[in-house]
Each structure stands twice: as C-alpha cells, then as structure tokens.
Amino acid sequence: MSSHRRPRLAALGAVLAAGSLALSAVPAAAVTGGTPVADADTTHAYTAKITVGAHDRGCSAVLVDAEWLLTAASCFAEDPAVSLAVPAGVPDRPTTAVIGRSDLSGTQGAERRVVEIVPRTDRDVVLARLNRPVTGVAPAQLATAAPAAGAELTFAGYGRTKTVWAPLELHTGTYTVDSVAATSAGVTGKNGAAACMGDAGGPVVSGGRLVGLSSQSSQGGCLGVDATQTSTAGVIARVDDLAPWIAEKAGATRIVDFNGDAVEDIAIGDPMATVGTDTTAGLVRVVHGGGKGTAEITQDLDWVPGGAEAGDHFGNHLATVDYNEDGYTDLVVSASEENVGSAVDAGFVDILFGGENGLGSGPAARHFEQGAGNGSIAASTPETGDRMGASLAAGTTAEGRPWVLIGTPGEALGSLAKAGGAFYVHGDTNVSVNQDTGAVPGAAEADDAFGTSVAGDPNFIAIGAPGDAIGGHANAGNLAVLSHKLGADGRPTVVAGMDQDNEKISGGAEAGDKFGQALALVAYRPSGAATATDSILAIGSPGEALAAETGAAQQAGAGNVMLVHIKADGTWDYLHALNQGSGTDDRSGTIEAGDGVGSALSAVNTAPREVGSAATLKIAVGSPGEDLAGVADAGAIHTFSLMGPAGADDLWIEAGDGDGIPGSPGEGDKLGTSIHFTPRNLYAGMPYGPTATGALHVLPFPNAVPGGTSRPATTYQPGQGGLPAHGKYFGYSVR
Structure with a gap:
C-alpha cells in the first residue's frame, strides 16, 4: 500500500489475508528488487x-x-x-x-x-x-x-x-x-x-x-x-x-440502489396524493431493500426543489440513472403539471441524487425548468400547457455517458400549439429536439404532441408524436429515432422516422391509431457481434383497429404493438406485430374493441452481453381497456418474447390468475396502465383500484414468462409494510 503509514510487522503466515499483501496486519505490496x-x-x-x-x-x-x-x-x-x-x-x-x-x-x-x-x-x-x-x-x-x-x-x-x-x-x-x-x-x-x-x-x-x-x-x-x-x-x-x-x-444488469448497499430499492410515484393540505400535489415513496425502511419524498422537503402545491402531480413520471457516476442510483422525477410563474402546467424535472443514506443524502438536486439553468432549457420559455416531464427516460450510452430524455408534448413551436418537443440532457448541458430541429423527420404541426413518449437504450433514443396527422389522418402518429452520437449542433444524430404509411411497416396510417403513444427500446447483441450493438424498438399503437379474424369487422381501439430491429449502422427492418389472439392462432387473449393494447410498454434484456434470444429478450404490454368476465376496463398485461413468433412464447396476466396479482378483475382497475420490466421482476402498478389508495404488485420474473416456476409475489400499498396510510394513485409510476 502506497501511503504515509509505517507498516506493522508480522511473521509470514500469521493471517492468510491479513492485509493487502502483507503477511503482516496491513495491506502490502510493491516489488522490491523488481x-x-x-x-x-x-x-x-x-x-x-x-x-x-x-x-x-x-x-x-x-x-x-x-x-x-x-x-x-x-x-x-x-x-x-x-x-x-x-x-x-x-x-x-x-x-x-x-x-x-x-x-x-x-x-x-x-x-x-x-x-x-x-x-x-x-x-x-x-x-x-x-x-x-x-x-x-x-x-x-x-x-x-x-x-x-x-x-x-x-x-x-x-x-x-x-x-x-x-x-x-x-x-x-x-x-x-x-x-x-x-x-x-x-x-x-x-x-x-x-x-x-x-x-x-x-x-x-x-x-x-x-x-x-x-x-x-x-x-x-x-x-x-x-x-x-x-x-x-x-x-x-x-x-x-x-x-x-x-x-x-x-454481465448482470444494474439494479436500482439509492443507498449503495447492493440491495435493490424501489421508487413508487403517487402523483395524486395529498401533501399537507395540498390535494394532488403528489409524492414518491421509496422502499429500501433488505428491510432498511421506507422514505417519503415531497416537494416540501428542503432538499427537493419547489414546494408542494395542489395540482403539481409530483412523481407522475420516474426514471433512474447514476447521473453523477458515484455508484448510487439517482432518481429523475417530474411534476409535469407544476405551474411556473403564471404558466399553468408548464412542468419541471429534478434529478435527486442517491447517497449513503438514500435519496437526498448525495449532492444537491439538479433542477430543470424552462427559462432557467443553461442550454436549450434556459433558452426556452415556460408556457401554459407545456407539461415538461410528461415522459421521461434515462440511461447510459454504450461508452458509459449518462443521459436523460425529457418529453414536453405541450410545447408550442411558434404559433403551433402543442407541437411538442423534448430535451436531451447530458453532462452539464442540454439540447432541444423537435420537428423543427435538424433532420428530425416530419414537420412541426399543432397538436402533434411530439414528446408524449420517450425511450432509450445504450445505442439509440426514440421520441413519439402520437398526435401527428399522417396523410390527412388525425392522430395517426409517428416517431423519430436518434443515436447518442452528437452532431455539429450538439444534438443526437437522427437515424430514422417511422409511421404506418412507411412501406416497411405493416398496415397503414389511420385516424386515431396513436402510433407512438408508448415506446420501449432495448439493446441486444446480434449473432456475430461482440457487443450489444443493435436494438429492438417496440411501438405502441393503442388506437389501432384490428379484426379478430380475416374478413371480420374491425374492432376499434383494439390496439397493436409493432417491433422494429435497428441495426448498429442505423438502418432498420420491421419485424412483426404483437397483439391479442383470435380463434385461429396461438396467442393469448382475444382481439376486442377498446382493449388499448400497447398503451404501456416495458422491454428488458436479461443477458445483454450474450447473443440475443427468445429467452433473454422480453416485453410486457399493457392492455388497460381489457374487459374480463363482463367487467369493464379490468385490464391485463401480456408478455411476449421480442424474438420469434408472437404466440410461441407469450403469457397472459390478469388479477387472480395465480401469477401474483391478487383478487379478481375489477371494473376500472386498468391493470396494464403502469408496468416496469426488469431481469428480476415485473412491476405492475394498479393506481386505479381495487384499493382506494392504489397498489404496486411485484411479480418475480419467472411468474411473468411462460415455463417459469412461480414464486410468491409482493404487494406494496399505503398503510402496509411501513408505508404511510395516505395515498391516491400509488403505483402510477415505478422504478
């Protein structure tokens, strides 16, 4: 050990690992006479x-x-x-x-x-x-x-x-x-x-x-x-x-670990919770792994920017990343309905840093609010209805550089109301991305809502505009894909634009499809590559009308998910669609009107260093409009492999079916609204019921894929397990 301390002496063999290289009681080692x-x-x-x-x-x-x-x-x-x-x-x-x-x-x-x-x-x-x-x-x-x-x-x-x-x-x-x-x-x-x-x-x-x-x-x-x-x-x-x-x-994927003890933690958003006397101010609850207690985060804490106010909806979207690269996971949290000055629902986003004692024990929070700070965010003006933070994604590039992507779907571009935009945050700066910047595909138009959804992985990011009119079809939707490589203007490099009128993609753009309403991106290693150079993009189109059988009537709002393979060089190919079944295929469920398949998506690669396979690449698809046994909008979650035929490796999850969601399907429960898939668990939030406060159900990974041996699931809800009893939409977001 190179230090200024003199070594203590001991005989060889005194203690097998008595120190870093000393058979003495202290760390040792340097090559004498070497x-x-x-x-x-x-x-x-x-x-x-x-x-x-x-x-x-x-x-x-x-x-x-x-x-x-x-x-x-x-x-x-x-x-x-x-x-x-x-x-x-x-x-x-x-x-x-x-x-x-x-x-x-x-x-x-x-x-x-x-x-x-x-x-x-x-x-x-x-x-x-x-x-x-x-x-x-x-x-x-x-x-x-x-x-x-x-x-x-x-x-x-x-x-x-x-x-x-x-x-x-x-x-x-x-x-x-x-x-x-x-x-x-x-x-x-x-x-x-x-x-x-x-x-x-x-x-x-x-x-x-x-x-x-x-x-x-x-x-x-x-x-x-x-x-x-x-x-x-x-x-x-x-x-x-x-x-x-x-x-x-x-080869293991990183866990969420706010206090750095190598035990997984959970952050759960309740954006409609009352804080003090402020209704719908919103809060985030943290459950520390290993029985190390819980924490409640509100804007009334002195280390959280802003102050709790009615209607802020703090915690409505969450993302996690070790942004300052100190080993502790940091929480990205939005209050997208926060008023900024006189701008109602302008919204803002914070990075809350982890530390030895969890969130708030690390460095001071980083605050992102239009008109403040630096970069494109500082150059923007907070306006009514911007809803900055209405979508969030975060991660690290293949080179290890942390990034955060913030959707602002209500952003006006000139006179174009709700054209939408996004901010790409990295290091100490940030840049705007919208349909009026660089080579971003599409033209900015009112109500495009670009930034409604955002997703990213180490290779690429994707930004959805489900309100975009395609060929005169309102709310048909499109999206942009960009790489993390920064161009001369400092912005991520545009890779592609996609909509359903693209000849590569099955189907056609139709009014109300909302193509790009939800997105999921996951990196994977293709055969012949040394690393995870490629990505699979899942695109939710929950307004898509589908027919249950060839020649049968179209079921409005049945919903669909389309898969795209993005190669390392940015070229891409359409793979296939994921949706519910019919009487003539092997997929679970039944295509029905109003199911809303693809309203929420979460994809995972359980072995990112291995060549991708049906066993390692999975996706959870939310269908919150699913009616079950005559119960309206009970909701369901459908998991698939991202490789191979849709029905060959799928699993249907509904309340009471033994996979871990307790009870039975309930009216308006909308299971599938909030989902987060990791190599360890499927997190299923149920903010709308059946409990009055909302709940989060954690299903071990084997419960969420076919062929797995089910294990006991865990339920978190206010009033249990050390969590305060108050809550409203607990489980609306989770990381």
Missing part, C-alpha cells in the same frame, strides 16, 4: 493503480473486463488483520483507479472511479466496477488451471520498492510457486523480489494468463520494513477458477 516497466511496454497494461480515499490506502489491481477490476479484498477491508469481510456496494471511501499507465506521471490509459464492490467470501478477492468502460486497454485473460508447484510466475504492482515509498512506475518481479491450496498458493520471490505495501491485488500471471493476485508478503527488503526481515515469501489469491463468477457479475 524491474520498472518502460512506459512503452504494454505487456502489463491491464494493471491498475487503486487509491482509496485521500491516499488512505493504495493497492494494485487488474482489468478483467472493460468495466471491472479484480483486486484484493484487503484493500477495502476495515482491518485486514482482523477480517477480510467487505460489504458489497459502493466503497465506503471515494476510490479511484488508473488503468494502462505504466508511468503514473503520464497521460496514457484511463482514469476511472470505483463505484461498486462485489466481494468473494472464500479468498482475498473482490470485483470492483468502474464508472465507465475502459477502451484501448485489453483486459487480462484468466488461466484455466491452477499454478503448479515449482512454476515461475510474473507479478506486477505499484507498491513500494527498496528505496521509494510511493513510486510512480509499475514494477514486475518473479515468484516461484512453493505450494498450492484450493483458493491460494504459497510463493517466494526470486532474486530478492518481494511484494511490498501497495502491490496487494496486483496481477500474477503465467504464460501471459492471470492465475492470481498478490495477497500477503513477508516484505523482505521493502522500504520501511526492519532490515532483519529478509524473507520474500508470500501468498497469492488464486483466480484461475473465477471466470464463471466474473462473467456472471460483469
């Missing part, structure tokens, strides 16, 4: 220098994935001499990493923040997630067999040397393997080389492949160690058997 690595030598470019806190502790590490390092648990343990136990989640002190820089005074390689720790419990090893992927540095490849006794291994690190307390150069040395155990190996430094403080977690390689990490050392010859200590013996933590574990952790 060889400095030339700046141009990239053999060990995957080696990283870790700094914990304000240089409280220093260690070495190795890049094993574009987003992940392997290093010693003892680097993060509170007292490695006592225990190597490290809590999962955000490190308790700010931690940085420099990767691919043999000479730390140089500029090559990358500098990143460590934002998550995933510990092993059986050895001195943790995975450390970086805030952004590293490019230009090839990760180390793991060995597939344990090192053999007598073998020579190369080790590298940034720790002390014989003469320098905190060297700037990467050093290497050679170990001879003395013995091999299940999770470790005993080694001795060759030719006087020893791991010193700061080398802990550094790579140990054989034949160019990673077999272990430096863990403990007698530190013979290391600066600051008693001159009578001459032993160069040590212990390495084996990693040759960890490839499946690394792949599992690195």
Whole structure:
C-alpha cells in the first residue's frame, strides 16, 4: 500500500489475508528488487493503480473486463488483520483507479472511479466496477488451471520498492510457486523480489494468463520494513477458477440502489396524493431493500426543489440513472403539471441524487425548468400547457455517458400549439429536439404532441408524436429515432422516422391509431457481434383497429404493438406485430374493441452481453381497456418474447390468475396502465383500484414468462409494510 503509514510487522503466515499483501496486519505490496516497466511496454497494461480515499490506502489491481477490476479484498477491508469481510456496494471511501499507465506521471490509459464492490467470501478477492468502460486497454485473460508447484510466475504492482515509498512506475518481479491450496498458493520471490505495501491485488500471471493476485508478503527488503526481515515469501489469491463468477457479475444488469448497499430499492410515484393540505400535489415513496425502511419524498422537503402545491402531480413520471457516476442510483422525477410563474402546467424535472443514506443524502438536486439553468432549457420559455416531464427516460450510452430524455408534448413551436418537443440532457448541458430541429423527420404541426413518449437504450433514443396527422389522418402518429452520437449542433444524430404509411411497416396510417403513444427500446447483441450493438424498438399503437379474424369487422381501439430491429449502422427492418389472439392462432387473449393494447410498454434484456434470444429478450404490454368476465376496463398485461413468433412464447396476466396479482378483475382497475420490466421482476402498478389508495404488485420474473416456476409475489400499498396510510394513485409510476 502506497501511503504515509509505517507498516506493522508480522511473521509470514500469521493471517492468510491479513492485509493487502502483507503477511503482516496491513495491506502490502510493491516489488522490491523488481524491474520498472518502460512506459512503452504494454505487456502489463491491464494493471491498475487503486487509491482509496485521500491516499488512505493504495493497492494494485487488474482489468478483467472493460468495466471491472479484480483486486484484493484487503484493500477495502476495515482491518485486514482482523477480517477480510467487505460489504458489497459502493466503497465506503471515494476510490479511484488508473488503468494502462505504466508511468503514473503520464497521460496514457484511463482514469476511472470505483463505484461498486462485489466481494468473494472464500479468498482475498473482490470485483470492483468502474464508472465507465475502459477502451484501448485489453483486459487480462484468466488461466484455466491452477499454478503448479515449482512454476515461475510474473507479478506486477505499484507498491513500494527498496528505496521509494510511493513510486510512480509499475514494477514486475518473479515468484516461484512453493505450494498450492484450493483458493491460494504459497510463493517466494526470486532474486530478492518481494511484494511490498501497495502491490496487494496486483496481477500474477503465467504464460501471459492471470492465475492470481498478490495477497500477503513477508516484505523482505521493502522500504520501511526492519532490515532483519529478509524473507520474500508470500501468498497469492488464486483466480484461475473465477471466470464463471466474473462473467456472471460483469454481465448482470444494474439494479436500482439509492443507498449503495447492493440491495435493490424501489421508487413508487403517487402523483395524486395529498401533501399537507395540498390535494394532488403528489409524492414518491421509496422502499429500501433488505428491510432498511421506507422514505417519503415531497416537494416540501428542503432538499427537493419547489414546494408542494395542489395540482403539481409530483412523481407522475420516474426514471433512474447514476447521473453523477458515484455508484448510487439517482432518481429523475417530474411534476409535469407544476405551474411556473403564471404558466399553468408548464412542468419541471429534478434529478435527486442517491447517497449513503438514500435519496437526498448525495449532492444537491439538479433542477430543470424552462427559462432557467443553461442550454436549450434556459433558452426556452415556460408556457401554459407545456407539461415538461410528461415522459421521461434515462440511461447510459454504450461508452458509459449518462443521459436523460425529457418529453414536453405541450410545447408550442411558434404559433403551433402543442407541437411538442423534448430535451436531451447530458453532462452539464442540454439540447432541444423537435420537428423543427435538424433532420428530425416530419414537420412541426399543432397538436402533434411530439414528446408524449420517450425511450432509450445504450445505442439509440426514440421520441413519439402520437398526435401527428399522417396523410390527412388525425392522430395517426409517428416517431423519430436518434443515436447518442452528437452532431455539429450538439444534438443526437437522427437515424430514422417511422409511421404506418412507411412501406416497411405493416398496415397503414389511420385516424386515431396513436402510433407512438408508448415506446420501449432495448439493446441486444446480434449473432456475430461482440457487443450489444443493435436494438429492438417496440411501438405502441393503442388506437389501432384490428379484426379478430380475416374478413371480420374491425374492432376499434383494439390496439397493436409493432417491433422494429435497428441495426448498429442505423438502418432498420420491421419485424412483426404483437397483439391479442383470435380463434385461429396461438396467442393469448382475444382481439376486442377498446382493449388499448400497447398503451404501456416495458422491454428488458436479461443477458445483454450474450447473443440475443427468445429467452433473454422480453416485453410486457399493457392492455388497460381489457374487459374480463363482463367487467369493464379490468385490464391485463401480456408478455411476449421480442424474438420469434408472437404466440410461441407469450403469457397472459390478469388479477387472480395465480401469477401474483391478487383478487379478481375489477371494473376500472386498468391493470396494464403502469408496468416496469426488469431481469428480476415485473412491476405492475394498479393506481386505479381495487384499493382506494392504489397498489404496486411485484411479480418475480419467472411468474411473468411462460415455463417459469412461480414464486410468491409482493404487494406494496399505503398503510402496509411501513408505508404511510395516505395515498391516491400509488403505483402510477415505478422504478
């Protein structure tokens, strides 16, 4: 460890993981008598220098994935001499990493923040997630067999040397393997080389492949160690058997984690709730995972911008992203009916930052209100009916850059009332996107409502204009697709425009289709690609009229969902439609008037690093107008695979059918109004009933797909589980 603390001494073997590289009680490691690595030598470019806190502790590490390092648990343990136990989640002190820089005074390689720790419990090893992927540095490849006794291994690190307390150069040395155990190996430094403080977690390689990490050392010859200590013996933590574990952790999708404890949290909007005496002011409830309690967020809290007022509808739309890249999930929340000055229902949006104690314990909130701040938002004027934040999406690009997309469907463009627009927020700035900017398809017209829906993934964003008239057909609808690549004007690059008069898309534009009323985008890895370069776009058209059988009468407002494959280069192909069944197919449900299929959509890729398949790419489709057993607007949710025929892998979900929605179908319940699909759960909000306050039902993923073994579902509602009893439309939004 490169720090200003003198090491305590202990005999070799005193504690197996007594510290980052010391058989003493402190983190250790730096190569004494080793060889400095030339700046141009990239053999060990995957080696990283870790700094914990304000240089409280220093260690070495190795890049094993574009987003992940392997290093010693003892680097993060509170007292490695006592225990190597490290809590999962955000490190308790700010931690940085420099990767691919043999000479730390140089500029090559990358500098990143460590934002998550995933510990092993059986050895001195943790995975450390970086805030952004590293490019230009090839990760180390793991060995597939344990090192053999007598073998020579190369080790590298940034720790002390014989003469320098905190060297700037990467050093290497050679170990001879003395013995091999299940999770470790005993080694001795060759030719006087020893791991010193700061080398802990550094790579140990054989034949160019990673077999272990430096863990403990007698530190013979290391600066600051008693001159009578001459032993160069040590212990390495084996990693040759960890490839499946690394792949599992690195390939998992991020969870919502407002307090950084690696346990999933939930944010639930109730935009019609009363706050104090202000009716329909709105609020957000947070349920912390692991039984860590609940929180209520309103605009009357001193860390939330604005103040609670009747009709604000705070919490009507939610999105999540780690916007400041500190490891804590941040909540994007809108109050789209907020009055701004004299502008009624102008709306605004906030990013509420997570922290050690959850939302509100991080940095001050970022507030987005037209006419304030900077960028296009500052240049815009809040006007009555803008409804800024009537739709929200957030995420990170393939390069790891956070972004937020804010729909403003009531925005007037010149004299065109409700033409609509959106704001793309990234870094410290933002830009407007509407049908009068750049190459955005379509012409701005009154009542287009561009921005009614927004969606995005690491590759693309999509913005819907369901009110757009196509070929004279009012409210036929269209949409725009853009990539995250910014053009010369600072705006995302337009990829395509789509409507149902496009020759690629089945059907034709008709009045009232509302094509683009709901959108979902999910990235996936096509066959032959190394990463998730492509996307599938799902387009809801809940006003679409369909016939249940060939030649039968059209059922008005039955609803439809269309799937589009967007390729890495921006070209696209229509796939097929998803809708309810008829008497001659294998789809669940029955096409009926007023079902509103596609009113809400949520898509998920359960294994984004694997080649996409029917098993990994799923979508939940809301049909809130579904009548069941003579009950009007009971609602239902229909899940499909995004690959393969519509009926081959679908599941119908309604209240009381055993999948996890309790009770029985009720009039006006409108199940399918609020849905959010993740690789772990299907969140089904029921803000309209049957409970007077609204409720949220959390169905484990196997409950929501065919062939899964159902597990107990969880219901959240006001007055239960520590949640305050008051509420109105609880479950209207969820993340």
